[in-house]
Amino acid sequence: MSSVYDYAVQKPNGENISLEEYRGNVLLIVNTATKCGLSGQFKDLETLHQTYNEQGLRVLGFPCNQFLHQEPVTDDEMSAVCERNFGVTFPLFKKIKVNGPDTEPLFQHLKSYARGNFVKDIKWNFTKFLVDKNGHVVKRYAPKTSPKEIEKDIQQLL
Structure with missing residues (x-):
C-alpha cells in the first residue's frame, strides 16, 4: 500500500517539497x-493547527479554483489573503486541481483510499482527509x- 509520503507537492513559489x-x-x-x-473554516483549521501542532498534527491546505472559481487570485496573493483575513499560519x-484529467497526484491517491458518498470525486471546497502517522488515509470529511x-478523530491518532 502506498502512502502520502510517496508524493511531492509544490509550495506557492513553485518549489517542490516531498511529503x-x-x-x-x-x-x-x-x-x-x-x-x-x-x-x-480557515479559522477552525488554524485553531486545530495551533492546538495540536506540537503534538504532531500538520494541517496542509491546497487551494483549488475548480468550484465556481472561488480561488481566483494568484498563489502569492492567496497566501497573503489567508494570513491577513483568516490568520492562517x-x-x-x-493551487491545484482535485478532479478531472489534471488532478494533483496526491489527491488522486487520497480519493482512491477515501471515497465520498456515492462518488470518488470531490464535490466542493473544504473536503478534508485525515492521514495517520504512517501516511495512510484514515477518513474523508x-x-x-x-x-x-x-478534533476527536485527530486526538485518537496523535
Whole structure:
C-alpha cells in the first residue's frame, strides 16, 4: 500500500517539497478557497493547527479554483489573503486541481483510499482527509463538516 509520503507537492513559489518531510505526523489535508462560503473554516483549521501542532498534527491546505472559481487570485496573493483575513499560519501549497484529467497526484491517491458518498470525486471546497502517522488515509470529511467535529478523530491518532 502506498502512502502520502510517496508524493511531492509544490509550495506557492513553485518549489517542490516531498511529503516525506511530514513522516510521523498526523495530517489533515484540505482543498481550500478564499472566496468560498465555507472559508470561515480557515479559522477552525488554524485553531486545530495551533492546538495540536506540537503534538504532531500538520494541517496542509491546497487551494483549488475548480468550484465556481472561488480561488481566483494568484498563489502569492492567496497566501497573503489567508494570513491577513483568516490568520492562517499552517502551510498552503500551490493551487491545484482535485478532479478531472489534471488532478494533483496526491489527491488522486487520497480519493482512491477515501471515497465520498456515492462518488470518488470531490464535490466542493473544504473536503478534508485525515492521514495517520504512517501516511495512510484514515477518513474523508465532507466540505460542510466543521474542523471542530474532526478534533476527536485527530486526538485518537496523535
